[in-house]
Amino acid sequence: MNELTVYHFMPDKLNLYSDIGNIIALRQRAKLRNIDLKVRNINETEGVTLDQCDIFFIGGGSDREQALATKELSKIKDKLKEAIEAGMPGLTICGGYQFLGSKYITPDGTELEGLNVLDFYTESQKDRLTGDIVIESDTFGTIVGFENHGGRTYHSFGTLGNVTYGYGNNDDDAKEGIHYKNLLGTYLHGPILPKNHEITDYLLEKACERKGILFEPRNVDNTEEEAAKQVIINRSTHK
Numbered sequence: 001m002n003e004l005t006v007y008h009f010m011p012d013k014l015n016l017y018s019d020i021g022n023i024i025a026l027r028q029r030a031k032l033r034n035i036d037l038k039v040r041n042i043n044e045t046e047g048v049t050l051d052q053c054d055i056f057f058i059g060g061g062s063d064r065e066q067a068l069a070t071k072e073l074s075k076i077k078d079k080l081k082e083a084i085e086a087g088m089p090g091l092t093i094c095g096g097y098q099f100l101g102s103k104y105i106t107p108d109g110t111e112l113e114g115l116n117v118l119d120f121y122t123e124s125q126k127d128r129l130t131g132d133i134v135i136e137s138d139t140f141g142t143i144v145g146f147e148n149h150g151g152r153t154y155h156s157f158g159t160l161g162n163v164t165y166g167y168g169n170n171d172d173d174a175k176e177g178i179h180y181k182n183l184l185g186t187y188l189h190g191p192i193l194p195k196n197h198e199i200t201d202y203l204l205e206k207a208c209e210r211k212g213i214l215f216e217p218r219n220v221d222n223t224e225e226e227a228a229k230q231v232i233i234n235r236s237t238h239k
């Protein structure tokens with residue numbers, strides 16, 4: 001059986017609104033392709049290299065947990081940047097997405113240093129952007145999820161797509177997340193992957209490509225995933 005390894009960073013601090021479900025979805029859809037998905041939980045980064053990592057995942061957290069996680073991850077920020085530049089697939093959610101940028105400004109004006117892996121920033125406000133969200137993406141089709149963040153993120157990289165319901169990166173440009181090489185950053189909790197199998201398969205396929213493993217399309221039945229997606233689409237159109 002082929003194998004892929006996911007590095008799950010900071011699971012002890014960053015797991016809001018069932019972000020862990022993303023790992024379960026990756027494991028399940030890998031299994032459907034006869035791939036065994038190994039998960040390495042990393043809460044301390046001292047001496048960690050990404051040599052054995054095929055996909056990395058970082059969930060979301062409150063400002064406090066986000067600051068603690070940033071401090072820990074700053075020990076390996078150069079390795080993380082190198083891996084992203086080399087095309088390693090990764091998924092980062094909300095707080096985990098925000099701290100890849102240069103800074104996070106809290107509602108009281110305190111500036112928290114980010115990992116500065118990519119050149120963007122986030123400014124938080126007291127009123128939060130919360131609720132269901134629907135996005136139209138050229139790469140993934142319709143994406144759905146749940147957002148709850150005070151941070152407004154601004155950048156000129158590629159995004160996951162255009163927000164048709166909800167907020168996304170900020171209150172202004174109706175774009176959601178970041179898509180840079182094979183890195184995906186997003187505000188979508190819920191968790192995102194079980195409802196958006198296209199994104200799960202994208203991460204797995206990119207990891208397989210890099211490792212030289214066959215990602216067999218197989219006849220995967222997506223009925224339940226599509227039904228879950230439809231619930232949010234329906235809710236957004238009946239409000």
Ligand code: GLN
Nearest residue numbers: 060061094095149150151
């Ligand atoms: N601290 C961030 C915010 O409120 C992240 C929250 C989250 O991960 N849901 O914007």
